Amino acid sequence: MLSEPTEQVIAEITRPLSYAEKIWNQAAVRKVVILLFLAVAWQIYAQRLNNPLMFPPFSDTTAALWNAFAKGELGSRVLVSLKVLLSGYAIGIVLAMVLAGIANGTRLGNDLLEVLTAMFNPLPAIALLPLALLWFGLGNGSITFVLIHAVLWPVALSTHSGFASISGTIRMVGRNYGLTGFRYVLHILIPAAFPAILTGLKNGWAFAWRTLIAAELVFGVSSGSGGIGWFIYENKNQLEIAYVFAGLLTVIAIGVIMDSLFRLIEQRTVSRWGMKF
Amino acid sequence: MASAVSPLLDVQGVTIQYKTSEQLVTATWKVGFQADRSDRLVLLGPSGCGKSTLLKAVGGYLTPAAGRITLDGRTITGPGPDRMMVFQETDQLLPWKTVRQNVAFALIASGRAKKADADEQAMIAIRTVKLDKFADAYPHTLSGGMKQRVAIARCLAMKPEIILMDEPFAALDALTRQQMQEELLELWSQSKFTMIFVTHSIEEAILLGNRIVLLSPHPGQVKEILDVDLDDPANRFHGRYNELRDTIHRVLFKDVGDYVI
Numbered sequence: 146m147l148s149e150p151t152e153q154v155i156a157e158i159t160r161p162l163s164y165a166e167k168i169w170n171q172a173a174v175r176k177v178v179i180l181l182f183l184a185v186a187w188q189i190y191a192q193r194l195n196n197p198l199m200f201p202p203f204s205d206t207t208a209a210l211w212n213a214f215a216k217g218e219l220g221s222r223v224l225v226s227l228k229v230l231l232s233g234y235a236i237g238i239v240l241a242m243v244l245a246g247i248a249n250g251t252r253l254g255n256d257l258l259e260v261l262t263a264m265f266n267p268l269p270a271i272a273l274l275p276l277a278l279l280w281f282g283l284g285n286g287s288i289t290f291v292l293i294h295a296v297l298w299p300v301a302l303s304t305h306s307g308f309a310s311i312s313g314t315i316r317m318v319g320r321n322y323g324l325t326g327f328r329y330v331l332h333i334l335i336p337a338a339f340p341a342i343l344t345g346l347k348n349g350w351a352f353a354w355r356t357l358i359a360a361e362l363v364f365g366v367s368s369g370s371g372g373i374g375w376f377i378y379e380n381k382n383q384l385e386i387a388y389v390f391a392g393l394l395t396v397i398a399i400g401v402i403m404d405s406l407f408r409l410i411e412q413r414t415v416s417r418w419g420m421k422f
Numbered sequence: 423m424a425s426a427v428s429p430l431l432d433v434q435g436v437t438i439q440y441k442t443s444e445q446l447v448t449a450t451w452k453v454g455f456q457a458d459r460s461d462r463l464v465l466l467g468p469s470g471c472g473k474s475t476l477l478k479a480v481g482g483y484l485t486p487a488a489g490r491i492t493l494d495g496r497t498i499t500g501p502g503p504d505r506m507m508v509f510q511e512t513d514q515l516l517p518w519k520t521v522r523q524n525v526a527f528a529l530i531a532s533g534r535a536k537k538a539d540a541d542e543q544a545m546i547a548i549r550t551v552k553l554d555k556f557a558d559a560y561p562h563t564l565s566g567g568m569k570q571r572v573a574i575a576r577c578l579a580m581k582p583e584i585i586l587m588d589e590p591f592a593a594l595d596a597l598t599r600q601q602m603q604e605e606l607l608e609l610w611s612q613s614k615f616t617m618i619f620v621t622h623s624i625e626e627a628i629l630l631g632n633r634i635v636l637l638s639p640h641p642g643q644v645k646e647i648l649d650v651d652l653d654d655p656a657n658r659f660h661g662r663y664n665e666l667r668d669t670i671h672r673v674l675f676k677d678v679g680d681y682v683i
Contacts, residue, residue: 314511317483320501322531332531336518418517419562 201387209387210394219376223395226372229285230357233292237349240293241300246330248301249308262302270295270356274363288360295356296349303348307341308334340415347407354403358396428495429456430616431463431480431584435489437641438475449475450642452489455635457584460614464631466621468674472642473620477586480618481507493583503532506577510589512569515561515576521548522557525576534580547579548572550609567598571605578609585617591626603629624670628652628663636673646673 168174184203191202201209213219248258270291277287311334319333335342361374371379373392380388415421433456438449450472457463465473478484480491482501491498493505508514515524525544529535535543548557551571561569570590577585591599603626610617619630627634628650636645648669652662 312511312513314509314514315516317481317501317507317509318514318516320483321481321503321505321507322528323501323503323533324531328531332527333516336516339518414518418560420517 198384198386201390205387206390206394209385210391213376213388213391219373219391219395222371222373222376223399226357226361226374227399229288229372230292230353233289233357234296234350234353236289237293237296237353238300238346241297241304241345241349242335244297244301245304245308246334248305249330249334255305258301258305262298262305265294266298266302268294270352271359274360288357291356291360292353295352299352300342300345300349303341303345304338307338307345310341311337340420343407343411343415350403350407351400354396354400430459430461430494431457431618432492433476433480433489434491436476436479436486436491437488438472438479438484439487440475440484448641450637453637453642453644454489455644455647457616457618457633459616461616462610462619462630462632463617464619464621464627464634465637466624466627466631466634466670466674467637467642468622468639470639470642471637472639473622473637474588476637476642477507477588477618477620480584481505481586503528503534503580504583506580506582506585508570508573508577508585508587508590510592512566512593514573515569517561520558520560521553521564521572524561524572525579528576528580532580543579544575547575550578550612551575551605565598566594567602570594570602574606574609578613578615583616585615587617587619589620589622592621592623599626606630624667624674627670628666634670636670638674 162170188203191197191200194200197205210219244258244261247254249255273291273294274287277290281287281290315333315337319329324332357372358374358377361372362378363374373396377389377392377396380386380392411421434454435452436454437451439446440449441447453472453476455463465476467473475484479486480493480498482498482505485499498505515521516527519527522541522544525547526535526540529540529543530537545554545557548554551574553568553571553575556564556568561572564572573590591602594602607630609615619627621627621630632650634648634650636648637643638645648666650666652666
């Protein structure tokens with residue numbers, strides 16, 4: 146005989162969290178609160194300092210930001226910057242893939258990539274700007290050149306290490322399907338190395354973005370339309386410091402947007418595939 | 423016993439050598455065996471006998487230093503979809519594709535099916551290994567046994583001339599392994615594919631093979647080729663089963679001397 150189960154009621158099995166707790170559990174909410182706090186601190190400090198020439202308050206900066214976009218000036222500046230950036234970024238990535246593909250196939254190619262990245266990866270792209278100006282003149286050609294340099298080496302390096310870390314089994318599976326050459330690289334090597342490639346793309350983006358703004362600060366104007374860097378420099382010369390801050394905020398905002406875009410790509414790809422390292 | 427029809431797979435006097443950074447190692451020495459259509463040929467031997475190396479040579483990943491391997495009369499020169507491999511490693515599925523996509527992509531990439539038909543053919547193969555519920559799952563969410571079943575489904579969908587299995591169940595737990603062995607036999611009785619199965623387990627060899635090639639190590643050489651004549655291979659307590667096991671034991675360990683197992 147089984148013994149009679151003792152009557153015992155568990156007081157609660159699940160209890161929904163309170164709304165406040167649920168809201169606070171959202172990372173985005175916590176981050177917005179931090180941003181609000183920073184904005185308030187900025188405003189209070191700037192007002193007490195009372196020197197808008199050196200440090201304009203948050204309210205002036207947002208007003209300037211609104212004006213700059215409403216007048217259409219900053220918006221077109223952003224577009225100019227992004228256009229140059231994207232072309233440099235795209236060319237850099239294609240070159241990096243080609244270089245890493247060659248390095249994967251042959252021993253000499255491998256040595257070539259290692260020597261080149263060892264030489265050029267530590268060389269800051271902006272240091273090439275004087276030379277680029279000499280070769281390509283004032284204008285987008287020079288900026289694109291330094292951008293390619295900023296993107297090519299970090300992306301090639303991480304793509305190369307990504308290819309190198311692909312397991313022998315996956316390689317054999319690809320060849321078992323009869324894949325060779327370009328199709329093998331496209332369908333097997335690139336997706337199998339994608340976690341490393343994505344890291345490279347992220348780093349390449351960060352390098353390119355910084356290089357671009359720095360290069361634009363140096364000259365930036367070509368045929369009368371400069372980018373964000375030039376917008377900042379121009380306004381500093383006219384002592385429109387609130388607009389300088391507005392330009393900086395725009396640079397930050399684009400950086401944050403790109404960061405979340407990369408995070409989204411990561412979620413859709415390597416996280417879903419269980420390939421995150 | 424020479425048959426009138428030439429064998430599907432003919433391995434003749436195959437010597438395989440590979441280089442390490444220090445020396446040239448001979449993995450197999452003048453190995454020869456044949457497999458007919460619908461054979462379940464097992465390569466059995468201790469580690470170092472070159473059985474996996476032989477299988478990779480049949481797969482086309484290695485070129486023999488001497489001898490030749492022909493499939494249906496054609497000399498093997500490189501990897502190809504007519505010889506599908508199942509590996510021991512559970513990372514043989516492409517992690518960026520779902521179960522269905524993994525099977526379908528094999529068909530598309532190798533040109534065995536058009537994009538439109540590949541999905542349907544893939545689902546048929548996935549159903550035969552009873553994984554239709556997991557068709558849209560990514561490999562990293564599957565257990566080891568399920569991954570191996572997908573790899574087998576991928577092979578079956580490709581309808582290759584021969585299936586090459588490199589210790590596919592060695593990394594699985596004992597219960598799953600036994601289940602997989604029985605499922606493999608069942609699949610074979612449905613479609614009578616030709617396979618070469620590499621293992622170091624005598625039990626697995628007797629259970630799965632209809633012919634067993636016994637190899638000795640350093641370098642790998644054929645000791646003996648046995649025909650398995652069991653009326654009920656799934657019965658592991660058969661009298662004939664024990665006889666075979668003892669024979670294999672004797673052949674494989676006769677050089678070991680007084681070594682007690």
